[in-house]
Amino acid sequence: MPLYKTITPCRGTKVLIWKIEEPKGRLMDGIELTANCKLRLGNMKSEIHQRGFLSVRQLLKAAGYKTSDLYYDTNGKPHLKDGKEISITHSFIFSGIIISDTLKVGIDIEKQREKISVIAHKFVDYEYNFLSDADVxxxxxxxxxxxxxxxxxxTEGMSFKQHAKVIPFKLMDKKTVSWIFYNETVKKYKAVFLEFDGFTCAYAIEL
Incomplete structure (x- = not known):
């Protein structure tokens, strides 16, 4: 299908979300894979991962980029050759990208599942002031x-539990503020979230 959602959080920043309903062959239509992309795709045993990988390339195309415009650094962080900031995510039947002219940005999509309550203690600390393990x-x-x-x-060594904090919010708010406290570094971010089809998407923008 075409784009599922297009969001413009602020001038020069765009979020694109794809619902992955097409077979792998259809997702290859209209995109030219680099040799490295073909190698990565060939090494993926799961068709879900293959379709997620290809849908991201379709999102790049929708944003006006070729597959060859994307590259990864030694830490696995994606970059665009024109210098714009990009972040990428895919989970089951959804994929998403956020691109910004100048702002540092990140995006994630996750399926809402009960098992998050079991692992909450691994990434929640400060947030237990307003949440419990039952709040899926x-x-x-x-x-x-x-x-x-x-x-x-x-940054290597960054801990979700120790170094990232999310300010209290309610689901109806659709946004909050978040912080990174890492050694001597303190950074503030706007965080926006939305829910659809049993999934959650959030994106962060450095303030």
Whole structure:
């Protein structure tokens, strides 16, 4: 299908979300894969991962880019050759990208599942002031925001639990503020979240 959602959080920043309903062959239509992309695709055993990978390339095309315009650094962080900021995510039947002219950005999509309550203690600390392990949907929001922060900061040794904090929110708010406290670094981010079809998406933008 075409784009599922297009969001413009602010001038020069765009979020694109794809619902992956096409077979792998259809997702290859109109995109030219680099040799490295073909190798990565060939090494993926799961068709879900293959379709997620290809849908991201379709999102790049929708944003006006070729597959060859995207590259990854040694830490696995994606970059665009024109210097714009980009972050990428895919989960089951959804994929998404956020692109910004100048702002540091991160995005994550996760399926809402009960098992997040079991692992909450691994990434929640400060947030227990307003959440409990039973709060599946808010916990998924917190995870997505912290994953988005991690993608922006991309620093070895950063801990979701120790170094990322999400300010109290209600699901109806659709946004909050988040922080990274890492050694001597303190950074503030706007975090926006949305829910659709049993999934949560959050994106963070450095303030």
């Amino acid at each position: 949907r808010p916990l998924t929001v917190v995870w997505c925001i912290k994953e988005s922060l991690y993608k922006i900061f991309a």
